[in-house]
Amino acid sequence: MTVTVRFAPSPTGRIHIGNARTALFNWLFAQKHKGRFIQRFDDTDTARSKQEYADSILYDLHWLGIFPDATDYQSRRIQIYDDAVERLKKAGVLYPCYETPEELDLRRKIRRTRGLPPVYGREALTLTAKEIQDLEADGRRPHWRFLLPNFKSDPQEPERTDIHWNDLVRGEETVDLASVSDPVLVREDGTYLYTLPSVVDDIEMGISHVIRGDDHVTNTGVQIALFKALGADVPAFGHHNLLTTTTGEGLSKRTGSLSIEGLRSDGIEPMAVASLAVLIGTSENVQPMATMAELAGHFNPAATSKSAAKFDPEELVVLNRALMHSLSFADARDRLAILGISGDKAEPFWNAVRGNLDRLSDAVSWWRIVHEGPLEKPEFEPEELQFVREAFDLLPDEPWTATVWKDWTNKVKEASGRKGKALFLPLRLALTGLVSGPELADLLPLLGREGTLARRP
Template sequence: MTTTRFAPSPTGYIHVGNLRTALMNYLIARKAGGTFILRIDDTDPERSKEEYVDAIKQDMEWLGLHWDRIERQSDRLDRYAEAADKLREMGRFYEAFETPTELDLKRKKQLNMGKPPVYDRAALNLSDAEKEALRAERGNGVWRFKLDHERIEWNDGILGDISIDAASVSDPVLIRGDGQVLYTIASVVDDTEMGVTDVVRGSDHVTNTATQIQIIEALGGTCPRFAHHSLLTGPQGEALSKRLGTLALRDLREQGVQPMALLSLMARLGSSDPVELRSDMAELIEGFDVNRFGAAPTKFDVQDLFPLTAKHLQSLPLADVADAVAEAGVPAELAEPFWAMARENITTLGDLKGWWELCRDGAEPLIADEDRDFIAEAVALLPEGPFDGETWGTWTKAVKEATGRKGKSLFMPLRKALTGMERGPEMATLLPLLQVIRARG
């Protein structure tokens, strides 16, 4: 069975970059009728916060990305300890004591000599007595996985054939000196024991994947299929990393972005398929193919979400937005005609309030000096209420016959006088709302 996972760290709110990973893994699982796991990477007790765990769940539920089960890495520390012991017994795990300053000096020296800046494995030459002395002086060391210096190869679902020389990579640290288990080994143990078959993540993990493949093989596991998606950039190709904090999903929700608009964009962005608004999750699942994504950095512009949001809202019946219409202050008996008028003229549901205020209170008329007599004559010809969908046509026909005006010179001054705006909803749908509301006052 196909099994995928999304493994966020609860150290902050998830953003569009995290969503890309979550969505791809979710769609792969759902298209195959498989299992999607939400796995909380909370092995860092200092930075992990329960409020962020709750926020991750809320954001996923808002988007409709429902998980089949949830796991927490903090509940599995004994499993990681067993894997570490197994690696020690195999001679693939060793303790190293260099300080960050010492490691930095080593890297600079290697670079000056034209060599790759990888860890030199000096710790392997330490005697037991030297290790004891270093522990007494510096505390416990870090634990590194000893890579086999051979080529690590796999066929990547997005990048194609990958081949990395393990000798060009430092032996990865899997456990810190303070005992904290790092993602590299925790992920391997979890993926193996949970039967994860497919892993999609960012292209910044390619080297990490290479080392994890060797760890999986050392522990006797089966490697999942890997795919590494491109990283997002800003609309001009600039790095998004410093801006991702402002692109948190909850911030986009606050700005009125609709879930299906966001999902439709992220399910196609960076692929060879055009971005198309989908009506529901089933359409997204059916149209998804991870192999159609490219390796080039992918431009993301948050402004692209708003036309998609507007288009999505236009397709919705009143029942789907009834709460938002009520929150804008619209009386229940006017909700249907109000939504019919407003739906074509909003970008987000937050715009409803302004349209209701126009209907309820009217607007400051915009009347040019040369139109004052015309407007006065037109107002005198306004039929008795109540108004309906035919009133605008009946009225403007009468005004045309009385004044000789037609086209833009007829309709525009009337719109500006009634709404204070040069453009907006069809007046045939707006006028009845204005009249009904004034009559109610």
């Protein structure tokens, strides 16, 4: 059997880091088992689904390093779902219901007052042909529910019916089918809700493992019953914990919370996003992985906690910083060139500044400092100004070697008697306009003697 997984978002917005977690769990699982990854768009909600969102999702996945083996859209597969509906109707497990939302809400309230679970009571199964005729004459159109196999002979007498599965993430799981309502599979207007197309597609596409968020655990019991009703083998299931903010708030495509597009625009590296999205909420330490292959080596679905994974977006900056510090010039060259950083000085410049960057784009300001001087002219007290000017008079002659900073500051120290911060800080301010930054021993050869003298205040 070829391991086959899928990522199946609705294209109703841009995906966020929580969605990326699901995509990455599936991608890494497929990679570890030499399997296939199918990108499926659950776009049966035609009112909110847009092609521009589907395109942006594919772009985000490619940016993260996920490249689907196939891509499909549910909106193009309606006939397959129609055929499945007819099979379920013939089997007697899909039945029409005519209640309005208000009527259903009232029935749930009545059941609660009687100490019963607020599930659908299957009243539609008791309708006579005359009652159905009258309802339809009154303009009612049926929605269709799947009759769950939670009874022995009489659907009106459901009893505890446990569905068990060994979850890839959570271990042994059980859902009692008597605790949930018969799900609506087809709306009054003939369109499909999530459950039917999802199961039919999983069957048709040969999905062997369904890995998704743990908000779908209860759905799984229903879906296993539907797989069996359609005569199909049941895939393995895995439900990972969800990501929330530090305050416990969930993420939403509709609000754009921590969207992949936004993180990319903010200069966060794809492997920073992937490392956090996969490792947080697991027994693994959250650390930056340089490649997807390295991340796969640390990926273990069973090591994921059952509780929600709270994270601070600042953790992404920490991971990003670590990736910058270890990023080689060979890997950064093309991206630096796009930012205007190229030429003979590009590599020594990158090696000098990368340890001070949070984002690759931060290198631009340092490139300007090296070539044009401080972004803002530093101001000095009179005593400091005199010290700096005298220090510049002691600059060594060319050629400048890797020891020029040490040679210069030793001469300044001897002449002024200054040392430590009193010696170095005024020189750093004059050279860069900032109180911190890359090692001046690395920057000074890039400035050259002429460039350095140009910064004498």
